[in-house]
Amino acid sequence: MKLAILDRDGTLGAAGQLPANWAALPGALEAVAGLNRAGWHVVLATNQPGLGLGEMGMVELNALQASMHRALAAVGARIEAVFYCPHAPGEGCGCRKPAPGLLQQIAERYGAEPHETWVIGSCADHLQAGAHLGAHLHLVCVQTAAALRAGQPMPDGFPPHVQTHASLAELAAALLPAEPLPPPAAPPAPA
Template structure:
């Protein structure tokens, strides 16, 4: 199974220090939905792994989160794409759960749900925690320079980032890279 695990806020949609709390605040980043559709058309399944501590902090409820995801699915469908599943941590940082990134709990849930080993599965995010959680589950780390990742544009990543982290301008650039790598591997086989 060709699987890609994506962070949500700052990777697919615009992020906010005030949290994304409603469908009205949920706005896709330029080219992100088209990138997911291109991945889907190239045979990739896409799954989201997202910390949603706004739930645990009481900033929004599950109905609002579901409405945000319904908007995302509808906009993505209009581009000919899909997200196969959304996994999220609803806890605040002080709850001590195992699913809050940088811990790998969400990734373990994804592996269980899809019955796959995540070794080598690309994980794409805009921050260190996204990549740490993925790497802890065996994933291949990819940082996008959107959201929190924008601070590294034109800079070398700190040593705290996992070895082998690949950097992409945005989700569209990652999709182009992954589809090209797959085509090269297929041609060589």
């Protein structure tokens, strides 16, 4: 089994997007499609504090996820499941990353061992949760991590043994060297 646990915001799509305008980061959808074709199980683990703070409801979250799934399907990619923490910061739950609860739920659902699990994200919290599992840790240097580069020392807050990549597409290409990724999809025409 090969299980990839992605963070949505800042890894697959830009952080802070609204449902009506969700857009993937360049090459991210094609990277997921490549992983899918190679037999990887690809899931998301995301903190959604807006739910706990009352800033968004399930209707908005579901609309955003539906937009994401449509964009993935358009290039032949799929996310098998979305796990999210609905709690606000400070609620003391065990599922809000960097706590490991959300990722533990995913590993249990899939029956994945640590050596079969790749935790991929652009923030320290996501990778810290993966470190608790003993998973392979991969940082994509986009969005909040755009200033970080491969080979540089990691800032405080990141767990040890993190591998760095310029993007999700670069990471997928490294994991799937025998299979070239399809070219990025053309952006949708304005409505």
